[in-house]
Amino acid sequence: MTVNSKLAANQQKTVLVTGCSSGIGRCVALGLQRRGHNVFVTARHETDLKNLKTDGLQAIQLNLNDSDSIHSCVANLLTLTNGRIDVLFNNAAYGQPGAVEDLTRQALRAQLETNLLGTLELTNLLIPNMRQQGFGRIIQNSSVLGLVALPYRGAYNASKYALEGLSDTLRLELKGTGIHVALIEPGPIESQFRANAFAAYKKYIDKRHSPHRDTYLAMEKRLNKKGAAVPFTLPPTAVLRKVIHSIESPRPKIRYYVTFPTYLFATLKRLLPHTVLDWVLLRVSRNEHQ
Ligand SMILES: NC(=O)c1ccc[n+]([C@@H]2O[C@H](COP(=O)([O-])OP(=O)(O)OC[C@H]3O[C@@H](n4cnc5c(N)ncnc54)[C@H](OP(=O)(O)O)[C@@H]3O)[C@@H](O)[C@H]2O)c1
Numbered sequence: 001m002t003v004n005s006k007l008a009a010n011q012q013k014t015v016l017v018t019g020c021s022s023g024i025g026r027c028v029a030l031g032l033q034r035r036g037h038n039v040f041v042t043a044r045h046e047t048d049l050k051n052l053k054t055d056g057l058q059a060i061q062l063n064l065n066d067s068d069s070i071h072s073c074v075a076n077l078l079t080l081t082n083g084r085i086d087v088l089f090n091n092a093a094y095g096q097p098g099a100v101e102d103l104t105r106q107a108l109r110a111q112l113e114t115n116l117l118g119t120l121e122l123t124n125l126l127i128p129n130m131r132q133q134g135f136g137r138i139i140q141n142s143s144v145l146g147l148v149a150l151p152y153r154g155a156y157n158a159s160k161y162a163l164e165g166l167s168d169t170l171r172l173e174l175k176g177t178g179i180h181v182a183l184i185e186p187g188p189i190e191s192q193f194r195a196n197a198f199a200a201y202k203k204y205i206d207k208r209h210s211p212h213r214d215t216y217l218a219m220e221k222r223l224n225k226k227g228a229a230v231p232f233t234l235p236p237t238a239v240l241r242k243v244i245h246s247i248e249s250p251r252p253k254i255r256y257y258v259t260f261p262t263y264l265f266a267t268l269k270r271l272l273p274h275t276v277l278d279w280v281l282l283r284v285s286r287n288e289h290q
Helices: 024-033 046-054 065-079 105-133 152-174 193-205 213-224 236-247 259-269 275-284
Strands: 014-017 038-043 056-062 087-090 136-141 179-186 255-258
Touching: 014 236, 038 046, 046 056, 056 065, 056 136, 056 152, 056 259, 065 213, 105 136, 105 152, 105 179, 105 193, 136 152, 136 236, 152 179, 179 236, 179 259, 193 213, 193 275, 236 255, 255 259, 259 275
Parallel strands: 014 038, 014 087, 038 056, 087 136, 136 179, 179 255
Antiparallel strands: none
16 A cells, blocks of 8 residues: 555545645645545635645635534535545644643633544534444544653643543444544654644743743744754655555554654553653653753
8 A cells, every 4th residue: 555556436535634734634635635535625714725725625614613613614525525424534733832830721721622622523523424324434633642741742742642532432432333433643743733833832821930931942942943853753744654544444553653753652651660651751852951
């Protein structure tokens, strides 16, 4: 199964990919379309929708923070597909940086609205059609930070841990329906993620009176850095490969690890005592304390 091979017509799936204005979503959508799938994409802003249409993609407006937008996206999609939806790739999300003790209720709520609540609302609106078809793939773009915690990622960690929990439960509940739930676990991937995280940091974190002020100054440098900020960063095609498997394989996996750090931390989490794992996680994030 290679990224560039073409599908037989009877293998074509109708796919919805969320968050396609940039990064992983855009790359996966274009890659799936090239393979011959019937791909629908979402973005929040008019200019992004226009660009996606110029690229030949079928684009629908969606803001996960707004229930009305989610309902109208689903209605538009199902009208365009005559009710068919084989695959939902829940990709849209962002990272809210900041120490846990500096997270306001508003900041955490905003993070969960997008990464968890909106994502689940969209999923639950599409499950009935998948049940009726007797086939569906729900693919969640989680993260290595849905498996292990890092300092200053508490809000994002919480959203992805919660996504992991809901997805594991959902998979058990959907057993026997023909609907499979898979989790993609990327480590660092080239995208607009850091730029968008920096915007969320500036919006919600007040560093002036924080005991973490010095760390924030170092963090600002990292979030502002152009190019790969951390070692082992891969292009989004690395995620595309796993998504293709999760859609097309007759036996999709439950979890797909992407990048060396994900394989490493998933393994260390199983093997190491908690205290030793904490020591390792503090070591890898130490550049934020310098
Ligand atoms: N890049 C990484 O290193 C990495 C690692 C692990 C996991 N991931 C996961 O990969 C997924 C894609 O992220 P990415 O790296 O491709 O980052 P990205 O380039 O920032 O893309 C994120 C996408 O999500 C959309 N989005 C954000 N808030 C939204 C909302 N309220 N409603 C609808 N769409 C919204 C963004 O749209 P706007 O342009 O409108 O903001 C954008 O299209 C996320 O789930 C992320 O957690 C990324």
